[in-house]
Amino acid sequence: MATDKPGVRQRRKDARPAEMVEAALDVFAERGFAATRLEEIADRVGVSKGTLYLYFESKEALFKAVVEGGFVPALAEGEALLEAGKEDPERLLRELLRGWWDLVGNTRLAGIAKLMIAESSNFPELTEHYRQNVIERGHRLMVAVLELGMARGVFRQQSAELLCHVAFAPMLMASLWRQSFGMCCKEDMNYDDYIALHLDMLMHGLLQEKTQ
Amino acid sequence: MATDKPGVRQRRKDARPAEMVEAALDVFAERGFAATRLEEIADRVGVSKGTLYLYFESKEALFKAVVEGGFVPALAEGEALLEAGKEDPERLLRELLRGWWDLVGNTRLAGIAKLMIAESSNFPELTEHYRQNVIERGHRLMVAVLELGMARGVFRQQSAELLCHVAFAPMLMASLWRQSFGMCCKEDMNYDDYIALHLDMLMHGLLQEKTQ
Amino acid sequence: MATDKPGVRQRRKDARPAEMVEAALDVFAERGFAATRLEEIADRVGVSKGTLYLYFESKEALFKAVVEGGFVPALAEGEALLEAGKEDPERLLRELLRGWWDLVGNTRLAGIAKLMIAESSNFPELTEHYRQNVIERGHRLMVAVLELGMARGVFRQQSAELLCHVAFAPMLMASLWRQSFGMCCKEDMNYDDYIALHLDMLMHGLLQEKTQ
Amino acid sequence: MATDKPGVRQRRKDARPAEMVEAALDVFAERGFAATRLEEIADRVGVSKGTLYLYFESKEALFKAVVEGGFVPALAEGEALLEAGKEDPERLLRELLRGWWDLVGNTRLAGIAKLMIAESSNFPELTEHYRQNVIERGHRLMVAVLELGMARGVFRQQSAELLCHVAFAPMLMASLWRQSFGMCCKEDMNYDDYIALHLDMLMHGLLQEKTQ
DNA sequence: AATGAATGAGAATTCATTCAT
DNA sequence: TATGAATGAATTCTCATTCAT
Structure with missing residues (x-):
């Protein structure tokens, strides 16, 4: 139904940063910080590289979010x-x-x-x-x-x-x-x-x- | 004496690869593989970056030498x-x-x-x-x-x-x-x-x- | 009164492109064309980046409007x-x-x-x-x-x-x-x-x- | 003659930074700082992008060298x-x-x-x-x-x-x-x-x- | 054997532009 | 009309690797 769409969207949108942190955790843990390419994280979440920067200032900030979260x-x-x-x-x-x-x-x-x-x-x-x-x-x-x-x-x-x-x-x-x-x-x-x-x-x- | 110098040199020369492995171990352990710059290893040994390649085929080969040695x-x-x-x-x-x-x-x-x-x-x-x-x-x-x-x-x-x-x-x-x-x-x-x-x-x- | 609001809005709306050109002039003059971010212009006008594209085809078009206007x-x-x-x-x-x-x-x-x-x-x-x-x-x-x-x-x-x-x-x-x-x-x-x-x-x- | 070669090299090597500053001046003056691509400067000097970084820490440092020199x-x-x-x-x-x-x-x-x-x-x-x-x-x-x-x-x-x-x-x-x-x-x-x-x-x- | 200048592929980051809502 | 999330091309910068000397 039409009324579902916003709901789904909303959930997806709100979930994005958390999905990113999860994917980042996986890749960072597998490769280490330096060997991790942001592109791989982005690919796993299914977004573009640039999108990561809407939620995290830098690779380091994402790493910190992973650890602190x-x-x-x-x-x-x-x-x-x-x-x-x-x-x-x-x-x-x-x-x-x-x-x-x-x-x-x-x-x-x-x-x-x-x-x-x-x-x-x-x-x-x-x-x-x-x-x-x-x-x-x-x-x-x-x-x-x-x-x-x-x-x-x-x-x-x-x-x-x-x-x-x-x-x-x-x-x-x-x-x-x-x-x-x-x-x-x-x-x-x-x-x-x-x-x-x-x-x-x-x-x-x-x-x-x-x-x- | 003058005759000592070549001897010393020779010994140093022979010791080079081992020194490199030691320095590499320190830096790899501190930074991880990807974050390690060969230049830092070279600096610690006191040689140029290029010299490392006389003894080790690649960064990875040096890493393996560290682990295996x-x-x-x-x-x-x-x-x-x-x-x-x-x-x-x-x-x-x-x-x-x-x-x-x-x-x-x-x-x-x-x-x-x-x-x-x-x-x-x-x-x-x-x-x-x-x-x-x-x-x-x-x-x-x-x-x-x-x-x-x-x-x-x-x-x-x-x-x-x-x-x-x-x-x-x-x-x-x-x-x-x-x-x-x-x-x-x-x-x-x-x-x-x-x-x-x-x-x-x-x-x-x-x-x-x-x-x- | 409620009837005033649309009027005010309307006036604001009509003024939008002119405000944009003014803000753009300020930022372009301060930073130069390439170093100007459209987001800064949008922020100064108080609209979103996307809104600029309702009135100007591209960054260059906005620049031309600034110069020509x-x-x-x-x-x-x-x-x-x-x-x-x-x-x-x-x-x-x-x-x-x-x-x-x-x-x-x-x-x-x-x-x-x-x-x-x-x-x-x-x-x-x-x-x-x-x-x-x-x-x-x-x-x-x-x-x-x-x-x-x-x-x-x-x-x-x-x-x-x-x-x-x-x-x-x-x-x-x-x-x-x-x-x-x-x-x-x-x-x-x-x-x-x-x-x-x-x-x-x-x-x-x-x-x-x-x-x- | 063989003895000329090092001389020529030496001269070229020493001249490199100056050549770079000259080329940079031209491009910066033509395009402005932000619109200048380091690649264009490198191309004009006939070196690779990376070579610029042997002599100048960053685009900004090169710009400063241009102005101050x-x-x-x-x-x-x-x-x-x-x-x-x-x-x-x-x-x-x-x-x-x-x-x-x-x-x-x-x-x-x-x-x-x-x-x-x-x-x-x-x-x-x-x-x-x-x-x-x-x-x-x-x-x-x-x-x-x-x-x-x-x-x-x-x-x-x-x-x-x-x-x-x-x-x-x-x-x-x-x-x-x-x-x-x-x-x-x-x-x-x-x-x-x-x-x-x-x-x-x-x-x-x-x-x-x-x-x- | 040793150097260090040069390279160029690769990665992070930025931002004009698009588009679904 | 307006938004702002998403994109991806473009650009700076890094560094392993090569090579002429």
Whole structure:
């Protein structure tokens, strides 16, 4: 019907910048910042090169939009998890790490993490911004969980700061692996088994021995 | 003496390609492949851009030389360690991981790992080559140690394949972190404490309970 | 009242093309043809870029409208002056030059003269058109005055053609100066004094008369 | 001979930037800054576009080199003239103005003057630099001559500052005319006659002396 | 072996112009 | 009539690569 057309148009128009950011994330993550041609992003969205400039001032601005637009929802979800699950730190920690995998590490958002690692020295201010607003925030979330577990006597006493890195590292690595070597080999590792093993190992190392 | 000069020159001349690879590693690791200008590499070595082409066919060839030239010595060292230390798998595993940190993760060689992760999709054949000749080889080394430990009854029975990834991930992450976010913040984490914690956690999770 | 609105609108609507030409004149004169963005003109008028194309076929057409629309009234005024003031050639010449300053040289119309000088080789046909219809017409006007003065014995016998250029040059220069260097320096010259001096010089000459 | 070759090369190599500035002057003067394509300049010199960037950082830098490289010799010549000719101010003034025509107004250097007038508002800092270092310097030169003449009682007492502009304006106008309307009409005015008339007028005045 | 001037293909960016609403 | 989103041709600028010396 005639009345649908404006609606469709409107939705498309409003969706454009978001589509662009999504396409840009894919290409940036695949190629890196410098090797990405704006034309490829434009092609994926189905617009012309010039159209990108209606929404983003420059290639760098688009890159920043990709990075900055990425994580807030996932972080918010994690913080909600923390509030809801304080009675069982072990389960909370498991859910947090698995949740990260499902919401970030195993999605296109993972590309942002890869990008920030690869491009950090080319975009120092952006890196600093990211570190403060994404990494630091996620870090505090995990530290809170770990300290909760220690306070409850469920986890062994350790430096929560370092433990946080140690516990998270295998998750991030799995994500980076999936985006690099994982893409080029037929029979890649089974990530769910990998994560299960990591969580198992982590808990073995982390939990107080009940019998002692 | 006059007779020394040609000798010195000769040595320098012979050292040229190696110097170039070293400088290239630094710049590639800092900027990524596409964002690296050959001129910057040439400047660091103190030669002209054209000279690079006397030794390397192209930018890509230089990149490959960087990647391929990097790990052989470190891997050989690791394999020697394995031969020498079969009587104590726990100690062997600790030495292997710490050794990787000292010989790779905490040196400029770490840049190669970062590079391969970032550029894998831009260089599929190189990535495949790297995966087979570096990763796979290192992987087999660790798997051997883990299986040794399991066979001896020192380590719990687990999938050695996955365990290998889990055990190595925190090491690699530390290295990537050092090269990215670590470079931009004043008070970075203490990597030695981090590694000690990781090893401690790993052994807690890994070792058979003696009392059981 | 509601009935007023359409009226107002209508008037505005009719005025649109003229407003556009005025704004275009300002921007073209400030930036030159190539460096002028149609968007800036549209912004000054308060319409969208597309609206310009309802009234002008192209950027070039707008430029031509600017040039062609500018001078007719001023020239007509000059020609009227000639008809009315034939009895006093000296006064007529003074009025003509001052009149040009007040109606053209010191107004935004001056921008057109600057434009035509700057852009002549980019728009040969327009230049030719301008030369024939504006310059030539003004030239004939001044030649008429000068020849009148010579015929009356008030002016020395000279080539009226060349004299016309000589007499007009300082006026045009003042106008160009005002639009270029005059705009960038705090304490610019006093144009009225300048013109007075020019007229004085023109009428009386530089050198002391030896016979006086 | 073989020994000539390096010499020829050397000369060519050293001459390159100067050739580029010359070609750039021509094209900039013909088209204006924005409408000039670097490719056209490169073509005229017989080099590739990229070669321009070996010598000039940007289009703007090349433009600045054109403007700044132009006038020093001519100004120096004028200042030498002043030193040599103080005993006859009238002749000195004539020589100065004719000299400007022969060295600047009637040469490709004239293009710079046209450029500065046309582009002043696009390059405010360059305009200011030009005003101070070229215009002001030339201005002082003429003011010195005029004041010398007044001090000697050869010239009537006038504001030397304004007089300077008045006396110079017809010269500059001739130059601008030659570069614009003069180029597009078959039978252009005779510039030598024009200059002679201007000098004559300047020296003797327009009006008949009533006492003669 | 070494140089560095020159190249030219390729990418980002701009903007006059079009067109569906 | 008016809009403004979209286009794509054109232009500046970069840099890997070549080659004469």
